[in-house]
Amino acid sequence: MSTTLRPTPGPTEARIRTPLAKARGLGSAKSGTDHFWLQRMTAVANTVLVVVVLVQIVRLAGADYQTVRAALKSPVLSLPLLLLVLSGVVHMRLGMQTIIEDYVHTEGRKVVLLMLNTFFAILVGLTCVYAVAKIAFGA
């Protein structure tokens, strides 16, 4: 976006303040554009990784145990899959955080749900890593 940095019109005091002051203060949430940026960056990563993983998982449709194990042992599938899990859980945590903040207005309930959201994302992420690692390094 091409927003030009120009002083805000108004009294002399206000006029010498550029948008940089707001940017330094990181806005009201005090986290700046981190949420937005991380959501977009993981979105781009997910798009590429979903295609790479989906193509391989569709090929495994109806496959037996040994075939699936062999596929998951190979870094051709397990590496992009783990990258997708990592990028995916970060992305979905941010997305669900936005949904919670949009619809839950009771402070206590909101804080609890935001906490559970993070727990869920980490649980899903580490369980996938555990399962893939067990298959990849196991006998």
Add this chain to the structure above:
Amino acid sequence: MANAETQRTKPRPLSPHLQIYSPLINMVMSILHRMTGAALYVGTLLLVWWLIAAATGPDYFAYVSGIMGSALGLTVLFGFSWALLHHMIGGIRHLIWDTGRGFDLATVNTLSWGTIILSLGLTVLLWIWALAAKGGA
């Protein structure tokens, strides 16, 4: 204090909300983007389950495979795959919008219709491929 109490019981006027508007395609796509995102959030448990099954052993894997290959399982997986593709294509639409482009009405409508047509089309193609691969194996 007493005044604040009476004011709280009196409902405040609200601005017109969603049900007032007739659905427009970009609005429907916006809602679907959030819904598919939330569905995928829960749907990650399917991936977790499948990976745990593969890590556990042949018997449990066969059991989970059986459930996922049943009519109900395939229906859920079909919905999951559509949600994934729809959210992905919708996400690309949002990335285009993030660059500040495509905000004129004609482009908004094209991108919105394109999202649903592409997501449904790709899902059907994906399943034709998956079922053909299964039949061939």
